[in-house]
Amino acid sequence: MKKVCVFIGMLTVLLAITGVLSAIDSGLPTGENDTNRGSYYVNGEIHVGTYGQPEGKPLTTGHNDFKPSWSKTDDMLVFFRRVKNDPDVSKWKTAIHIINADGTGLHQLTDGTYTDFNQTWTRDGKNTPIWNRKNPKTGGYVVMASKVGAKPGEEFPLTDRGHSTWAFTCLTDGRILVRSNPPKQGMGYYLMTPGKNVNPTFERIECELAKTGVLARVSLSSSETRVCFEFQQGFKRRVPGRTLYVADFDVKSRKITNAKPFANKDGKPIWFAYPRWSKDESSIVYHAGGELYLYEPEDGSTHKVSTDDKADYRYPHFEDAPK
Secondary structure: OHHHHHHHHHHHHHHHHHHHHHOOEOOOOOOOOHHHEEEEEEOOEEEEEEOOOOOOOOOOOOOOEEEEEEOOOOOEEEEEEEEEOOOOHHHOEEEEEEEEOOOOOOEEOOOOOEOEEEEEEOOOOOOOEEEEEEOOOOOOEEEEEOOOOOOOOOOEEOOOOOOOEEEEEEOOOOOEEEEEOOOOOOOEEEEEEOOOOOOOEEEEOEEHHHHOEEEEEEEEOOOOOEEEEEEEEEOOOOOOOOEEEEEEEEOOOOEEEEEEEEEOOOOOOOOEEEEEEOOOOOOEEEEEOOEEEEEEOOOOEEEEOOOOOOOOEEEEEEOOOOO
16 A cells, blocks of 8 residues: 555656646747757757757767857857766866867866856857856855867956856856846846956846846847846745746846746746747747757747657757857
């Protein structure tokens, strides 16, 4: 009798998860449209392909490679390679790498002795790779930058170690959208202008939703008029169960408004994460429960676009669209 009860309990949980994801259409309306080309993780390997189509050969093998971001021009991917694992993700040791989207030109930017996360590219025409490096003394983060073709040790900080700053995405005017706690300004979301001698300026972003919880993994549309992001209700960290939102963004007034949930509205305990805009802003790709999904804001439809139900898909991204 006990075995039967345990089985029924497990079946109930499975059906709850399946119910959330099965409500999503499995068809991709745009077929082989090149606008649906992107990069993503499958079982620890970096792939480039068209969403909704079976994978070809991976760009990287034999390692644990995470979170590719596609440069605005020149078809390069920046990602991190985990070189030391730990049950606590914040204690991983990682190495930032760049590779061309055709699989050539792999080179390493950092030496793998740091915790470097959330790499992306500037949109100012320079294709500068930036990322967040953990300060082991404080537990906070410093925004780092380097150059294509640089060697480990040539990277440099954009923010001060005295306070934590986490970079999400970049604007064409050179500013960076960050979450930071700059002196005398307090914790919040800012547009940060890098300065000389690690002396950036911070302009606060207003967002009503941020008063009740945390915005994470923010992605900026190519027109810089909209954002999508994960939202965590409350301020105690939890990853599964976040809701994905899309919202308007006004660069001049620095306001995020009209925020609307589009995935996991009920906060089911499933890992919904990494929403990213397509270059033409017609779609947002994200992962949930080890699968990839494409959301179309115009009509509110969602389509499953991963093809192997036995594989673990994560960290999707679109071509020529830095997060």
